[in-house]
Amino acid sequence: MPIKLKGILGLSFLLIGGCSQLHHVHIGEIDQSQGTLTPFTLKVNELGFDAAKAAQIGADVAKSASTSEDLELVAFILAISNFGPKTGNPVYNDAYADQMLAEVIKVCPSKKMTGLTSVREATNVGPVSGEVVRINGYCIN
């Protein structure tokens, strides 16, 4: 395939690839017997980056065949060096979800809550992603 066509195809996939991924969902118990419920949502978001995919896109849009081949090799090395079980793209901060518990505790004035739902999801745009942890729940009034 000509390099220009490959580049256009690669960029098109990058543009339409704005993609929402659901990794994990856990629905907790919901108590509707103690009063009315007010919903709340808390969310933390961290930048994720897939270096291998970035190198692969570089290889697809490179003007010369030799640069394209070099970048493909870089993409391959990055891909095998990061091979293994993982959820979403790697991030640069391993504590980004740690403040969640403190935030959940603060959210209800009555201190009573129910129906906690934990969602681990991501929004991908090419090699970059927003790695999200979302907690939905209800305050019991």
Add this chain to the structure above:
Amino acid sequence: MLKKTILLSLCAISLSGCVGLNTVSMTQVPAERDNKITTNSSSWNFIGINFSNAFVDEAIENLKEQCPTGKIEGVYTKHQTTGYVLVFKREVIVSAYCNEV
């Protein structure tokens, strides 16, 4: 030769598994288990391109509607993805017990 290739491809497609189990979770199961409620919600996509995960919230609302004044306990949540040819179905299947307090 072409006929054989098509037959082989069809055979391979029919033999391959098409459901991926993403996650399973469960909360404490109550002693009283008379009133079981279930729900599921799903989202279809083409080659894995999605723009929202809102179908999860649909499942929660459905569950709440089935137990408007009680306590929903023993919540078993299953998140799975079924692959058809180029089309995927993401699904959340939930079962629980509704107990009036």
